[in-house]
Amino acid sequence: MADKKKIKLGSPQTGCSSCIPNTFEIPLGPQHPALKEPTHFLLEVEGEIIVNATPRIGYVHRGIEKLAETKTYSANLTLVERVCGICSHIHSISLANAAEAALALEGFEVPLRAQYIRTIVAELERIHSHILWLGVAAHEIGFDTLFMLSWRDRELTMDLLEDISGNRVNYAMNEIGGSRRDMNQSQIDRMLKYMDITEERMERYKDICINENTIRMRTQDVGILLPQKAKELCACGPTARASGVAIDVRYDDPYSAYGEFRDIFNVITYDTNDVFSRVVVRIIETVEACKYIKWMLKNIPDGPIFKKAPRKVPEAQILSRTEAPRGELIHYLWSNNTNKPYRLKITTPTLSNINTVPEMMKGDYLADSTITLASIDPCFSCEDRMITIVNNDRRKPKIETWSESQLRKYSNDWHAKNKRWKK
Amino acid sequence: MVLQKIITWARVKSPWIIHVNTGGCNGCDIEVVDVLTPRYDVERLGILIQGSPRHADVLMVTGPATQQMKDRLKLLHEQTPDPKFVIAIGACACSGGIFRHSYIPCLGIDTVIPVDVYIPGCPPKPEAIIFGVAQLLAKLQGKDSPVITPKKIALKDLKKSIEEGLAK
Numbered sequence: 243m244a245d246k247k248k249i250k251l252g253s254p255q256t257g258c259s260s261c262i263p264n265t266f267e268i269p270l271g272p273q274h275p276a277l278k279e280p281t282h283f284l285l286e287v288e289g290e291i292i293v294n295a296t297p298r299i300g301y302v303h304r305g306i307e308k309l310a311e312t313k314t315y316s317a318n319l320t321l322v323e324r325v326c327g328i329c330s331h332i333h334s335i336s337l338a339n340a341a342e343a344a345l346a347l348e349g350f351e352v353p354l355r356a357q358y359i360r361t362i363v364a365e366l367e368r369i370h371s372h373i374l375w376l377g378v379a380a381h382e383i384g385f386d387t388l389f390m391l392s393w394r395d396r397e398l399t400m401d402l403l404e405d406i407s408g409n410r411v412n413y414a415m416n417e418i419g420g421s422r423r424d425m426n427q428s429q430i431d432r433m434l435k436y437m438d439i440t441e442e443r444m445e446r447y448k449d450i451c452i453n454e455n456t457i458r459m460r461t462q463d464v465g466i467l468l469p470q471k472a473k474e475l476c477a478c479g480p481t482a483r484a485s486g487v488a489i490d491v492r493y494d495d496p497y498s499a500y501g502e503f504r505d506i507f508n509v510i511t512y513d514t515n516d517v518f519s520r521v522v523v524r525i526i527e528t529v530e531a532c533k534y535i536k537w538m539l540k541n542i543p544d545g546p547i548f549k550k551a552p553r554k555v556p557e558a559q560i561l562s563r564t565e566a567p568r569g570e571l572i573h574y575l576w577s578n579n580t581n582k583p584y585r586l587k588i589t590t591p592t593l594s595n596i597n598t599v600p601e602m603m604k605g606d607y608l609a610d611s612t613i614t615l616a617s618i619d620p621c622f623s624c625e626d627r628m629i630t631i632v633n634n635d636r637r638k639p640k641i642e643t644w645s646e647s648q649l650r651k652y653s654n655d656w657h658a659k660n661k662r663w664k665k
Numbered sequence: 666m667v668l669q670k671i672i673t674w675a676r677v678k679s680p681w682i683i684h685v686n687t688g689g690c691n692g693c694d695i696e697v698v699d700v701l702t703p704r705y706d707v708e709r710l711g712i713l714i715q716g717s718p719r720h721a722d723v724l725m726v727t728g729p730a731t732q733q734m735k736d737r738l739k740l741l742h743e744q745t746p747d748p749k750f751v752i753a754i755g756a757c758a759c760s761g762g763i764f765r766h767s768y769i770p771c772l773g774i775d776t777v778i779p780v781d782v783y784i785p786g787c788p789p790k791p792e793a794i795i796f797g798v799a800q801l802l803a804k805l806q807g808k809d810s811p812v813i814t815p816k817k818i819a820l821k822d823l824k825k826s827i828e829e830g831l832a833k
Contacts (some may be wrong), residue, residue, distance in 0.1 A: 272737055275716030278694050279686050280734055301733040302688040305767035312766070324763050327692025327788065377700065393702035411692040411788050428693075437780075621691060656768070 247344055264498065268608070270300050276382060276612035279622040283599075283615070290607050295600040295601045303595045304624050313420050314556060315341050318583065322573075325588060326621050328374065331333045331367045332566040333573075334416040335360055337586070338561035339417050339497055340575035344555045354499070355545045356420035361499040362433075362538050363415050363530045369440060370399040371567035372528045376447065379521065382613045383460040388450065395443045398436050405429055420548035430539050437539075441532040449523050451518075461518040465602035465614035468515055475597045479569020480527065481618045483511045484519040491565040503537050517617040524619075537543040566591055567617050592621045676722065677802050679711040680791065681722035685743070687738050687774060689728025690786040693755040697725055705791045711741035718744040723801065729764050729771030742778045750805075752797055753780045755774070756787040771774075782790075 264288050272280035277530050280301035286294040310318050315337075322337050323330040338360075342352055373396040379387035400410050407413035407427060415421055423435075429507055467477065472485040482489055490509045492500045500507070510526045512519040555577040562573045569591025578583040595618040602614045644652070676796055684697050687785035715721045718741045730738055753774050761766070764771040764789050774780060781804065784797035800810045818826075 273685060273718075273741060278684075278698070280688060280690060280737070301737075302728075302735065303769060304688060304731055304764045305769045306764075306770055309767050324690045324787075326693075327690040327695060330690075330692070393699065394704060397699075397704045410790060411696065414753060456676070456794065567748070610804060629799055 244410075249594065254324070263465070265527070270615075271613065276616070278378070278499060279620075281620070281622045283611075285603070285608065285611060287608055290609075292606055292608060292611060295603045295611075297596055297599060299596065299622065307586055307588065309582055312582070313555070314581045315583065318586070319416055319418070319500060320414065322586075322588070323414065325590070327411050328371050328621060329367065329566045329571075331360075331363050331415060332564055333588075335364060336416075336562050336564045336571055336573040338416045338418055339564065340560040340587045341555055341574050341577070342551070343560045343562065344558040344575070344577050346557055347553055347558060350419070350551060351549070353420055353546045353549055354543050355424075356547045357401065357499045358502075358542045359421040359425060359547060361534060362425075362535055362542075363403070363413060364498070364578045365535050365538075366399055366403055366406075367413075368531045368567045369535075370396055370403070371527050371619075372524045372531075373399065373444075374430055375567075375616075376521070379517075379584060379613065380457075380618050382402045382616045384456065385456050385460075388447075388457075395440065398440055402433055402436055409586060417548060420546070420547070424547050425542075430542075434536060434539055437532045438535055443527055444525055444529045448529070451521050451525060457521070458518065460610075460613065462585055463516055464513070464610045465517045465608060465617050466515050467598050467602050471601055472598065475601060476594045477569075477592045477598045479567075480520060480523050480564070480589050481569065482593045483509065483593065484523045486511050486513045487556050489570075491563050491570050497562075497564055499538065502541070503534060504510060506537065507534070510643075517613055522531065535586055538548075554579055555581070555583075565643060568621055569595060574648075590621070591650035596620065671808055672693070673806060677805055679713070680723050680750075680798070680802065681713050681715050681721050682723040682725050683715050683741075684719075684725045685727070685738065685741055687726060687728035687734040687758070688731035688771070689757050691754060693727035693758070696729065696788045696791055696794060697754065700791045700794050704771060704794060707795060707798070710798075719746065721745055721748060723798075724749065724751045724778075725754055725782075726751060726758050726774050727754045728774075730774045730777050731771055732769050734779050738774065738777050741756045749776055750781045752784065754784045755789060756785055756795060759783045759785050773787050814833045 254284050265288050268285045268287055270283040270285055271277050274283050282298040282301070282411040284296040284298065285292050287341060300367070306321065312322055313321055313513060319334045321335060325333050326646055342350065373392050377389040377396070378394040380392065403413060404410050407415050415423060465479070467485050469486045472482050472487050477485065477487070478489065488509045491497070492505065493507050493509050496504055510523050510530060512523050557579045558577055560575045562575065564571045571591060572589040574587040575583055578584040599615055599618060600618070603611055606614060666818070673679055684694065685793045699705060718724070724745060725768065726738070742751070751774070753759050756805055757764060757771070758774050761771045782797050782801045784793055796813070803810045
């Protein structure tokens with residue numbers, strides 16, 4: 243697999259080399275049929291083959307981290323859910339875990355039932371996210387039948403989430419100190435029934451993906467990321483696991499209720515390092531998630547779901563790690579004994595995984611670029627934590643990097659101009 | 666007059682849409698895609714998603730129009746052939762939503778391009794999106810917009826129906 247790239251790259255040039263440039267640049271995005279979100283890739287192609295790819299992010303920068311400093315912790319849970327609409331629950335778990343870890347210094351404890359409910363919703367979210375991804379990937383390779391079928395089955399999970407939380411996308415299940423909503427017996431029975439159906443369907447998709455030529459021919463030996471490169475480029479989540487790197491925060495550093503069933507937990511890896519491997523890893527992970535949910539529903543303890551937390555969070559610096567559907571999610575919280583965070587830093591899995599995309603694309607055909615990009619399950623709304631300012635002259639674009647003193651001056655000027663800005 | 670009637674008929678029967686994300690959180694986007702898949706299936710109403718703005722009649726815009734996406738949204742709006750209609754989906758697209766007070770001026774898409782239909786919600790349910798499209802189509806035909814009249818249900822019956830629904 244590794245030498246395939248070498249053969250492709252060494253193709254000789256023919257024709258008049260003086261008038262025809264060797265490589266062409268093809269822009270991908272920010273608005274593109276293959277992309278559901280705005281981002282930009284500059285692909286350098288030599289004939290049909292991609293030689294180099296440069297990502298450019300920052301289209302979705304909304305200033306969430308700064309906004310978080312102006313809101314209370316409880317309001318911040320609502321805000322961080324809006325970082326990403328697909329993995330919304332895991333963001334709020336992350337922040338709640340961070341705040342509760344700071345409160346634990348004063349002897350605060352979260353009820354176990356609340357932790358179970360959080361974990362069940364997080365695993366349901368993983369199922370819906372992975373099925374969603376399967377559909378999108380099938381759409382990218384032109385296999386629209388699978389796209390429609392998988393999204394139909396996803397609706398079962400969406401029904402369950404709506405049943406528990408009342409919402410389809412942003413569930414608002416968490417509160418600092420527990421969960422907002424409880425589950426009753428009829429909901430648990432319904433969930434067990436639906437999980438059986440989902441598991442059966444996913445086993446069927448596993449069969450389809452492994453045996454169906456339509457998928458194998460488009461995904462095998464495409465977008466190769468060797469384990470060594472995956473480690474070097476800080477890949478995480480299913481992208482790393484598909485390259486044979488067994489990392490999973492749920493197993494390595496259990497949070498919420500994951501510690502309770504660590505002995506039945508499996509870290510799924512696969513070793514063909516290509517897009518096919520990522521498909522298989524995600525499907526098997528979905529099947530596994532169904533098993534964990536069923537285990538948790540059978541072993542959920544009785545008790546309170548919420549314990550009232552003090553509004554002021556004691557001074558601490560907390561790093562909270564969780565496993566989002568796309569990989570490792572990090573919330574860094576700096577509290578200062580008030581009811582608002584002093585600093586909140588969010589690092590999302592796509593930001594780590596996006597660096598692997600140029601590596602995967604190099605040496606592949608241009609037509610495979612969209613499925614390669616989709617294979618990391620990109621979520622650009624998660625990712626855009628920074629902004630680059632480019633001057634307005636379109637003919638001579640120049641990227642400006644601002645120093646801290648320049649930023650401070652800009653900030654002071656801006657606040658002098660906009661005095662009505664609500665703090 | 667007859668020609669105008671034919672044009673209106675053609676527009677109403679097949680409104681092709683293009684979906685533009687101007688920096689939203691993805692929540693509205695998956696609901697828009699959900700509308701196209703088997704449970705809600707708007708293709709039976711002639712609605713088809715297009716890849717290029719040059720083939721589309723309706724711009725379905727989500728997200729608060731961030732600083733980087735403003736110019737691009739304007740460009741996409743210019744590329745869409747006349748007559749074009751814009752639907753703002755979600756609280757962000759309508760007014761900026763939760764990001765309104767951010768230091769990046771995210772004030773909704775109607776500060777950038779004219780909007781025909783607003784669909785509020787964070788995110789709106791697929792049913793709401795279909796209802797919004799139906800309102801746009803009614804507007805094209807020059808009819809009154811469809812109104813959902815709320816049904817009166819006694820509280821006892823509601824409890825009963827919820828329990829029945831859960832027992833299913």
